[in-house]
């Protein structure tokens with residue numbers, strides 16, 4: 001009798017799908033090291049029998065910028081899931097976007113840092129995708145031009161100057177857009193910032209005290225598109241001030 005039960009439980013647990021392909025999922029370092037994937041992937045696998053493992057160069061990827069489906073957010077960054085047309089990958093995406101998937105993401109208590117949020121205003125996310133191209137350029141420009149003083153996002157979390165407000169904090173201000181549009185005229189920036197065709201050249205008596213920030217108005221537009229996107233969705237969790 002006991003033997004029969006054992007056989008039965010073996011067949012029940014060893015469902016055939018486990019032996020099928022494993023889907024790899026790659027993620028940015030800050031997500032990979034947060035422990036989130038170790039929390040959600042086994043839960044998805046248990047439910048569906050589809051095995052997903054964290055893996056560099058996986059068939060599916062999480063990225064900190066569009067394209068893809070926005071699936072969760074942390075510290076002002078919205079993470080997008082990119083999949084290819086395959087039923088199992090679609091199943092994973094649908095699960096992440098479902099109430100159960102979202103609850104699973106939000107129930108994860110990271111050993112360090114803020115929790116992940118999975119509640120989005122879909123309308124706001126549509127706006128984000130509209131400015132997609134520029135926002136991606138804006139992210140690069142923000143990191144290269146502003147990132148030596150400002151924490152722009154998780155990518156340069158360790159590099160900002162402590163006394164300088166992070167972009168996430170600035171973005172939370174109701175008049176963030178005016179401030180960014182005029183940043184080159186607001187201290188301390190005029191001393192080191194030149195915008196082609198907008199600002200006067202530095203006077204020879206007062207050269208820039210530091211390596212200057214040089215950019216065009218298009219660059220500033222791209223930065224605005226990026227800043228608009230970093231928090232356009234209702235992230236549903238309080239901003240983390242550092």
Ligand code: HEC
Pocket residue numbers: 142145146147148149150163164165170179180183186187188189210213223
């Ligand atoms: C050399 C350091 C440095 C660089 C580079 C820098 N900033 Fe700043 N920024 C600061 C500091 C410091 C403050 C805070 C000023 C204050 O609190 O009075 C600030 C404040 C701001 C503010 C808020 C201004 C206000 O008065 O409300 C905006 C917007 C801003 N920065 C945008 C940018 C953008 C965009 C870039 C890149 C194109 C950039 N900054 C590059 C140091 C820098």
